[in-house]
Amino acid sequence: MIGLSTAGQALCGPCSGVDLTYTCSQCGHSGDLYQAGRCARCVLNERLTNLLVTDGGTIPPDLDAVRQALCAADRPRSLFSWLDRSKVPRMLVKLAATGEPITHERLDALPVTHATHYARELLVTAGVLPLRDEYLERQPVWVQRLLDAAPDQHRKIAAPFAHWFLLRRLRQAHHQRGGRRVQGGTESILRSRLRRALELMDWLDQQGVSLDKCTQPDLDRWLDEGTSTRQHVRAFIVWARKHQFVGDLKVPLPGRADPVTFIEEDERVEQLRRCVDDEELPLWVRVAGALMLLFGLQGSKVLQLTKDDIVDDGASLALDLNGRRLYLPPKLAHLVRHLRDQAASRWRLDQMADTRTWLMPGQSPARPLRAEYLSLKFRDYGLSGLAGRNTARLALAANLPASVLADLTGTSVDNAVRWTKFAKRDWTEYVAARKRDTQN
Ligand SMILES: [Zn+2]
Known part of the structure; x- marks a missing residue:
């Protein structure tokens, strides 16, 4: 032995x-x-x-x-x-x-x-292999598979677009996040961008038009005939214009759709109360739920929190969200402290992983819990993830200037402006109308 x-x-x-x-x-x-x-x-x-x-x-x-x-x-x-x-x-x-x-x-x-x-x-x-972003690593494989299936003449154009534009941007985003996983949506948009580029070229073939002869009316027609995801072709058009594969084409910017799922304010307060007080719920569910329902934070953002994002001087406790401090009310601060200590003691046992101390570690302590798992657990415990977050954001947006909302929720200023505009409407009527719609 x-x-x-x-x-x-x-x-x-x-x-x-x-x-x-x-x-x-x-x-x-x-x-x-x-x-x-x-x-x-x-x-x-x-x-x-x-x-x-x-x-x-x-x-x-x-x-x-x-x-x-x-x-x-x-x-x-x-x-x-x-x-x-x-x-x-x-x-x-x-x-x-x-x-x-x-x-x-x-x-x-x-x-x-x-x-x-x-x-x-x-x-x-075990610290034998360095932590690698498996999601990131999977993308080139996926891209290659799609390119391999495309006709030669399309591949010739789509391959440099995929490698020099899409994958490069994804790696940069990854790098900027210090190796943390980029938001889930980034990868699916990457895929959609490549798919749409190939689809457009296919469609043009069927019309008997080559890419360099594609006119604005052709492009508008293609955009008009499909779903809104065809907008994702914009990246390809911008790139292709720069490299002179197409003429002076433009994909108009879409009007962004308003958020559609909400819960009633009473319901939000009730769920928030449960997160703070109900000891039957797992601690991580309580913390994630409270952060989403109180501050309108995105679930994916909450899952990315590490021990180092918590600033605790013993008296007050704040989250550090990209350099901005979000101070937590005492009861929530208490829960977060507790969760942090739990995560830290688990990490001490697994520290060979040489990894960040995730506040909500997944099955492998080298990674945080997955967003899908969070949604699943929220449903199990009767908490509304996205809808609750939206209502929280709306409540904040009604009372805060966009720049403060952006700071508070870690969303972009553009997005926060959208929320404050949206909150100025009579949204109680809007929510009631949607409720009627779904009941009918
Ligand atoms: Zn023993």
Whole structure:
């Protein structure tokens, strides 16, 4: 057994002091005995050691880091059934057996399965692989697939547009966010922009018109005949004009649609009260809900919060939103402190991940919870995510100048101006009318 007893001693720290009645016969720490007088952590350590050992009888350093990360789990018992079923340990041993270092690229070459995905997450958590934005990495693959399916003459034009404009912009956005994931919408817009460019070229082919001969009336007709997503062709037209693939064409800017989903103000206040007071709700749901319902913050923004975004002097607590401070009322501040401490102690166990301390870490502590999961949980607990956020924004917009609203919610000034304009209308009537519409 490689370093089992020393590693076991070190790793059983968290379970010490829980119960003084039982003591693990292996590591000597008191706590939850699992098998033959040994604690779950010692048993887990032994099983992992047996699984990850190579033919030479040793554990390669990369896999040892994985072993340590898994052994540091909050609840070692929860890993046993996973170990029984998972293909991941075998996969890791196979990867390590070549003697080559394990890299993202080597994982990329494997079939895209759940096990590959999990192995990667585990290696990131263990600090063996650097954190990589998987969403970002997926885009070039997707772009290439779409380009491969296009006719040659379209690909010739669309490929430089995709590589030198779309993907480059996405990488820049990623970089500007310090490696944090760009807003989910950015990627879907990228895809839509490329799709629309290819669709336009297809349509022009059918009309017997080449791209360079496309006139404004042609373009207007194409825009008019489709849904509003055809507006996404604008980026392509601007780019193509600059590179002289098209003449002087323009895609008119759309009037932005008003937000359509709201809840009644009473309902917002009631949901907010539940987030602040209801101890039956998970802590992270309470914090996320309160921030959205009180300040109209975007769910995706809330999920990106880290321990470092919290400014706490013991007396008052603020969130740092892109350099602007948002002070929280005492009850909410208390919840946020609590969540921060929880996240920090979880992070201490997983700090090999060398990653940010997400306030709301996902299943892999290297990443925050997904927005889809947030929506799902909100629905489970009867909270209105987007609609509640909209009502909160509206209430704020009615009372605050646009620039303050922008600061407060971290939205752009343009967007805030739109909200304040919108709030000036008699929106109670508007909300009531929409309610009638949906009831009919
Ligand atoms: Zn033990």
